Amino acid sequence: MTSFAERCGIHDAAREQALHDLAREIEASGLELVRIGWCDAHGVVRGKTLVASAVVGALREGVGMVSTLMLKDTSDRTAFKVFEPGGTATLPGFGFANNLLLLADPASFRRLPWTPSTGVLRAQPWFQDGKPVELDTRRVLQRALERLGEAGFAMKCGLEVEFHIYRIEDTQAQLDPLQAAWPGPPPAVSLVHPGYNLLAEAWYDLAEEPMRIVQHTAQALGLPLISLEIELGPSQVEAVFEATDALTAADNMVLFRNAVKMALRRAGYHATFMCRPPFPNIMSSGWHLHQSLVDPASGRNVFRRDTPAAGSTAADAQSTLSETGEHFLAGLLAHARGMAVFCTPTANGYGRFRPNALAPQAVLWGRDNRGAMLRVIGECGDGATRIENRIGEPAANPYLYLASQIHAGLDGVARGLRAPAATAAPYGGEGEQLPTSLGEALSALRADERLCAAFGANFIDYYTRLKQSEQIRFEQAEDKDEFQRREYFGRI
Template identity: 25%
Template sequence: MSEQNVQDIAKAQAFIAANNIKLIEFVYVDYNGIARGKTITVKKLGNHLTSGIGITRAMFGMNSHDQLQDIMGMTAVGEVRLIPDLSTLTLVPSVKQVATVMCNHYKTSREIYEADPRWLLQNVLKKYENLGLKTIGTYENEFIYFKQNNEKEFEVIDEHPCFAMNATDIFYEMLPDILETLEDSGIDAEQYYPEAGFGQHELSMAPTDLLSAADNEMRFKRVLQTIAKQRDLLVTFAPKPILKTEGNGGHIHLSLWNIKDEKNALYDANDEMKLSQLGKYFVGGLLKHIKAVVALTCPTVNSYQRLQPGEWSSAYATYGQDNREAAVRIPSTYWDNQENSMNIELKASDASANPYLAIAGILIAGLDGIENKIEPGQPVDVDPAALSDKQRENMGIVQLPTTLSEAIEELVNDQYFKKEIPNKLLEAYYKVKKSEVKLYEGFAPAKIAEMHRLIY
């Protein structure tokens, strides 16, 4: 196990003292995209900043309803350690004297626990660094606000049109608290607008390194949910929390930068889309493995209630410039900032994902494209759903998986992913997701949406 940096320990201790911290959360994210962890008092902190906190190995075998699956090594016997990444230490939103820190899992033998999603992302990022590339990106979340009616039932807060400025009032009222709390959590917000769904809004985060982007995704959701709860509102990031309106995406934007000259490796001024050859290879790999990738980026039964043709949810395996019905969108660059603004967006993604697994999956697929020079084919500038089956066949456009069951089978049968993801992680993830499929069998679609609304 790598030793904690002495400077990081000193900074953490100074942070604890300066903020009069009494409790520290040791947090990780399970395969269901749920933040879990343990909390310790500062009085009893001792050497836990370096030696971590013990937790049962069984936790990665739990589904979203705490049903433990039959996975060897994830039983009542055995323990792992939650080792904090001290660079992530920050305040808990709207709670005094409590701090939170993101953790990696280690075995008691001091070796990394191979079922840990955060470690998987860190490992993939090192492979890009070995290619001379650093990764930058962020999540772009949509979310829906609910209020309780006189019967104490939750209903959407309003039914505003897309981008309607008269729908901003509820969000603007909360905005000072949201922005301040996000800033306290180390997150910079960028753009806000009311989205197309009833009660739906969007607030984007500034790009950062992709490990921090995954950490930020969990903190962002917590901030929004905490501040909504203080106002007797419920905000959900579930992919399809109600069936009568648009679902929530959790789109992932990323770019690749040459470490040596700090230039955007995705940018080519001479290309029509401004997308470099390396960028095209990355997209080629992503599209080659996209059916496996969505098992990680759209990982719930509810995800496939959203991922439907004609719903602006990008249900087809293709790409195009500013095509919001393609799984991979190449956003047009800004006139006065073309190189810096060049990025790739995966639209077939939502916020029920474990962000470490979701981002790792995208990068793994892109890595195959870069290393094996996989061309993405021709970009598509129409809604694939508007084409005939024959037209899509001629253009090589296939529909993404329509169920979670189909997606996870694609994941475990993808030979490249089987090589890049540790067996223990892949087996556990598969069984947990299979249990989710079984759990929701027989439920009415509206009930499935409601259950996910409360989890996410």
């Protein structure tokens, strides 16, 4: 009798060998528990914890998961009326809180460094008939990467992630059953450094204990961490990672966020990837995504140019980028407003787009210009030539953020789009403005027919429904600061 994994078409001799290898590793290392984790539409990891003896069977037959986990908004409310006639008519395979099955990848196994005798596996959902759940966001990126491969390219991405770490002073409100709510209150916190002293050694020393936890956690999980830095805002820090292929970069971001939050919590700290924590005088956190296209066979950087294009000036894209690089850059610009909701998906994140704050306001590009939305980095002959997108917030779902770059950039390549001149005044009022609210970003996505077609109508309908639920509740909230404290600060 065939296993569920075989019926799904993903189990072969190599995967069978990987199962045996994993079983031996679990037994030899004395593991007791393994978490089967899946990344939801909002970038949050959910899953189940299995005893060690159940893991191999779960890798063959799957782990049941209620389908409404895919239909939740950021408060965990189900955005679709699954028990009403027609409530899931636009979602074939969903209905009545039916079951999906999670199948984990044995090659994704990691031991968790902050808790004893526990490992983790990354999983994706399947329907019970063995068909993939196409609305799964990791699968959305996989389809985008297939399209990129068909065009003759692969993608490399480097991550620069800003976030905030606070010391937990009191969890009484958060854990008081009399104050439990939906969502509940966050913990009371204090700063780990006072801020406004960028890259100060003294502030790093002050925050060294939580920063060491971040370091040890990332390295124990095999993440390609390069540096940890003190950012400008109070309690704000940054982690920088080496470039990897795009899917690995997205997987790493999911793993990093989830892991450091739990490891720090064990030590009495609260990490938040919320863009703008709910305190006065904070600085917004961004997720700066460095990206380049490469030749799949040779690894050659397709954006690299050896000499400036004939007749070009420093303001021209092809003074630094190849022709393909310019087309990709122009595609990112053409779809900037439409992609914004994938890069900045929370109502909180749009407060970041303000002048002279090292965050963009307008759809512009610049050469090594941190005020522009897209920053072109590198000189002619530089194998590390790349485009940095600066509109992302650290709460973004990594799979959707990267997929939006691929679809937008490929459209520029397919149509041979040309980029305007580089900006010298990113806050000078030129250029189309980026969305200033979640509602405006959702409207911009719906208006972008090419981007919607690339993601697929079913996914766009599904995703915008989830975000509309969040947007409506935010607009109706009497105390929007309290909404953000509970919805984002305590949970993201």
